[in-house]
Amino acid sequence: MTGFVQTQSIDARTAPLDARRSLFRVLFGDVLSTVSTLAILFAVIALAPKLVSWGLLNGIWAGEGTQCTGAGACWAFLRAKYPFILFGIYPPGQYWRPVALIVIFIGLTLYSLPPKNWKTSTLWAWVIGTVVALALMAGGVPGLEAVPTDSWGGLPVTLILTVLSLGLGFPLAIALALGRQSELKAVKYICVAVIEGIRGLPLLSLLFIVSILLPLMLPDGLKIDKLLRALVAMTVFSAAYLAEVLRGGLQGLHNGQGEAADALSLSWWSKTRLIILPQAISNVIPPLTNTVVVMVKNTSLVLIVGLYDLLSAGRAALADPAWPAPFAETYGFIALIYFIICFSITRYTHWIERQNLFGVNR
């Protein structure tokens, strides 16, 4: 073998074109891709005309229930009923109040998305915003007519259940996840029992238990609000699931992190709050947002205990005898709202995964 010495350093060059994937190659790059692309194209071409004629050409866009004959989509129904679907039986003159709640919740959510806003003041903004939004919905002060929770409905109920069950469930989940790792056996086994007990029940049965059995067990005269009961059930449910996600984050943490904190003489609480939890939580952001998506959709189950969330308000709207009950249009509309919420969360998850938190690509 002869020796070799590099005399000139090689500069980095850009990759050649065929090292990258073009859209054409993705769609028609090999036999399987070509076949699936063509199959999907064919299906779209076959189905599109019917959909267009039903939804657009023969669709009824305005008018009364009698004009919807069934030939096309009855968009007029949504036009007449969308306030009812969105706000349920809330007094029509007071719609600005549920609108305010929706604006507050969506505004706070948008503000909380970028990691630079993850701070204590944001948490306080949520607490204050939620109290104000709920106070607006309930009213009962001079100048603001009281509206009992029995009259709340639609999107606000869906948002309230989602936000509060997750917001109250999260601290509970942290306590459960930490408790599960406790060296105190009693604490550990109580937490395991709570988590596994709740995870072993379908949400539906949990809603029944809290909504029907709980009032029976309470002393006479003590009544708990129906919405509050459903909220309790959903909160413990989300807490149990979030706790298991957090456990993954805690277990994924290198031992050395806790040891370094111990060696610096940090107390257990400082160590947990400043070192362990921030890392454990940011490690499980994708599965956490996944749980959020599941909980958004789980709220629709409260119709079983007589609450008017978005889905049950839609069903109630369909019961109007003046209209021919256009199921597809109504459920399509509701599905669209759920989709927008859930798809946004999914896109956010993708975005947050690409952020280099802590200056490192993960």
Next chain:
Amino acid sequence: MAFIELSGVNKWYGQYHALRDVSLSVDKGERIVICGPSGSGKSTLIRCINALEGHHQGTISVGGTALTSDIKTVEGVRKSVGMVFQSFNLFPHLTILQNCTLAPIHVKKMKKAEAEDLAMSLLERVRIGEQALKYPGQLSGGQQQRVAIARALCMQPDVMLFDEPTSALDAEMVKEVLDIMVDLAGSGMTMLCVTHEMGFARQVADRVVFMDAGQIIEMNTPDAFFRAPQHERTRQFLSQILH
């Protein structure tokens, strides 16, 4: 009385007898290097001194305080004992500066500005001041270990424990960390270092401790230790690592 006093310390992992009747006293300002084959108990020994591991028999006292399982006693001892780990263990979600100010602020209740001044002066001392606002993940291993040393020094400890501080480093980075440790030794800091860097031991140690199978086999000045090891096991070990 010596600053650190271990007497008849025993420790088990399950049935495994990890430390066997270990006695060692270290005076203020002394530099001790502990060496030995892996699994010999050297890391366990220094981890017992700041109670990262509990011991089962014998007594350990630091600065006159006997270690018990009482959390306040343990936290008190830890305040005066700094530790540097093999895998650095910087907090990845905090900047270099925040890594250094965390304990002074939350343990010593120091004002933020004061803690930052202290941290900056120590980061300068380990020659890394210009990286203060970066995150650990953006630094090389050698730089991270120097930050870890500065972080421990920010608590103004009486003793520094080093648990194989250069073992996880590329050869190119070992020297930059050893230079800092030599510098620290020169300042009169009491140090206990578990390390395989025999050059470092020769240069700064007052005593070299050789351990095997959970016991202290031999302990002597570096000169005597390397020139004329007494125990057969020591000679065997030294012939393996010194070529």
